[in-house]
Amino acid sequence: MTFTQDILNLQEDPVFLINKKNIVTFANESAIQNGFVLPKYKDKSYYEVLRPFELISSIGLLEEGKAIKITYKERTYSLYKKTLKDADVFFMRDITNYELYQKSKREFIANASHELKTPLSVIKSVLDIAIEKEKDEAMLKFLKKAKNASESMEELINDMLTLSFVESMEDNIKLEDYVDVKILIQEMLDMFAHSIASKGLSVYLEIEPIEVKTNKKLFSIILKNLIDNAIKYNKQNGYIKIIVKKEDKLRITIEDSGIGIAKEHLPFIFERFYSVSKDRAYKSTGLGLAIVKHASKLLKINIDVLSTLGVGTTFILTFLES
Numbered sequence: 001m002t003f004t005q006d007i008l009n010l011q012e013d014p015v016f017l018i019n020k021k022n023i024v025t026f027a028n029e030s031a032i033q034n035g036f037v038l039p040k041y042k043d044k045s046y047y048e049v050l051r052p053f054e055l056i057s058s059i060g061l062l063e064e065g066k067a068i069k070i071t072y073k074e075r076t077y078s079l080y081k082k083t084l085k086d087a088d089v090f091f092m093r094d095i096t097n098y099e100l101y102q103k104s105k106r107e108f109i110a111n112a113s114h115e116l117k118t119p120l121s122v123i124k125s126v127l128d129i130a131i132e133k134e135k136d137e138a139m140l141k142f143l144k145k146a147k148n149a150s151e152s153m154e155e156l157i158n159d160m161l162t163l164s165f166v167e168s169m170e171d172n173i174k175l176e177d178y179v180d181v182k183i184l185i186q187e188m189l190d191m192f193a194h195s196i197a198s199k200g201l202s203v204y205l206e207i208e209p210i211e212v213k214t215n216k217k218l219f220s221i222i223l224k225n226l227i228d229n230a231i232k233y234n235k236q237n238g239y240i241k242i243i244v245k246k247e248d249k250l251r252i253t254i255e256d257s258g259i260g261i262a263k264e265h266l267p268f269i270f271e272r273f274y275s276v277s278k279d280r281a282y283k284s285t286g287l288g289l290a291i292v293k294h295a296s297k298l299l300k301i302n303i304d305v306l307s308t309l310g311v312g313t314t315f316i317l318t319f320l321e322s
Contacts, residue, residue, distance in 0.1 A: 014077075014092040018046050018059065025087060035073065036092065055079070059090070069095075069171065102167075110164040113157045120157065124150050152285075159287035162221060163272075166295050169218065173298050177216040181244050181252070182207045184216070188223045192231055200237040207244040212319065218295040225288045226315050230256035233313070250319040261307040269305065 014031035018024055022045045027037035041049040050056050051072075058068045058079055067080040070092070076099045077092045127147045134140045182205075189196070189203060196203060212219075230240045238257035245251060261269060268274050270293040273286035296303050300320045307313040 013094060016050075016090050017087045018090065019087040022046055024049055031092070062090075069099075106164050106167050109160055110168075113161045113164070116157055117154075120150060120154055124154070156285045156287070159285045159291065163287055163291050163294070166218065166221065166291055166298070169215070169298055173215060173218075175214050175299065177219075178211050178213055179216050179219060181210045181212055181250075184220065185223060185227075185242060185244070188220070188227050191224070192227060195231050196240075199231060199234060201231065201234055202237075202239040204239060204241040207242065208246060210244060210246055210250060212250060214299055214319075218299055222292050222295050222299070222301070222317070225292045226254050229288060230254055230258065230313075234258040238312075252317040253314060254317075255312065255314040257312045260309040260311050260313055261305070262309045266305060266307065270303075 011028055012030060014028065014034055014036050016024060016027040016031045016037050024037065024041045024044060024046050027041055031037045032039055032041075035051055036055060038049040038051070046059055047056050050059070052070075054070050054072070058070060062068055062079065062081050064081055064083050067078045070077045070079050075094055076096045078095045079090060079092050081091070082089045124147070127143060127150060131140065131143045131147060134143055185205070185207065227240070234240065234256050235258060240257075241253075241255040243251075243253040243255075270289045272290040274290075275286045293303065296317065302318040302320055304316040304318070305313065306316070
């Protein structure tokens with residue numbers, strides 16, 4: 001046994017090597033003790049000595065730099081590989097406790113958000129009645145501020161629930177819906193018809209008749225947030241332009257004539273609670289683009305952003321598999 005193999009045997013997490021002929025050439029003690037590699041693995045192909053079947057089937061699919069989750073004996077592991085000259089090294093990390101923490105966090109956010117919705121609805125109703133009956137201008141101004149604050153809180157709660165839903169899809173994402181892109185985009189535009197009209201926006205569509213296999217709920221969330229942003233951060237009497245075409249890959253471009261994003265903000269716009277504009281006229285929860293980024297990752301969609309301050313912003317969605 002080499003010095004390197006001695007070091008790998010000290011690792012608490014499973015590690016094993018598979019050569020270019022698909023033969024398992026080394027497995028550390030953790031890999032054997034945890035049941036991922038049979039003790040008598042020498043000179044045998046990986047599909048003979050690896051367990052469970054989920055691990056075997058993942059070997060050929062795993063790309064370097066990416067991880068796959070595997071559940072075995074009520075534990076969750078993250079599997080990733082490093083390619084060497086003569087073999088691939090596979091590392092497994094026990095992430096059970098981390099996964100339980102993330103699940104508990106999502107459940108807490110979802111439950112807390114649901115619990116807040118009911119009293120907030122009551123507060124909004126009371127404020128509506130008070131605003132309708134109030135005659136004093138000073139008090140009316142105060143009540144309207146409270147109403148605006150309650151609406152901001154409601155938007156934040158809805159975004160938190162949406163983000164929690166998107167995160168919950170990580171382990172059971174299914175891309176089984178055949179979606180007519182043109183119809184879905186039109187549905188989103190119809191949803192925002194009042195906001196588009198009130199801002200005097202012109203909408204231009206260049207959409208090829210394309211059907212894509214995806215997850216409709218997540219795809220709808222992405223389009224809803226991006227179109228909402230194109231309206232919210234647009235100028236009065238501006239425009240929105242949506243282009244859908246497929247060449248080598250399917251691309252959706254959503255362009256607006258809005259306030260734009262300064263160059264220094266662009267690297268951070270997908271972070272949670274990051275807000276580009278401090279102008280209250282463009283109030284935001286700071287979660288919309290974080291939701292878009294997370295959902296896009298699950299749907300294997302790449303997002304590019306082009307923006308010029310004071311001119312407008314363009315989001316480009318590229319389907320990596322379509």
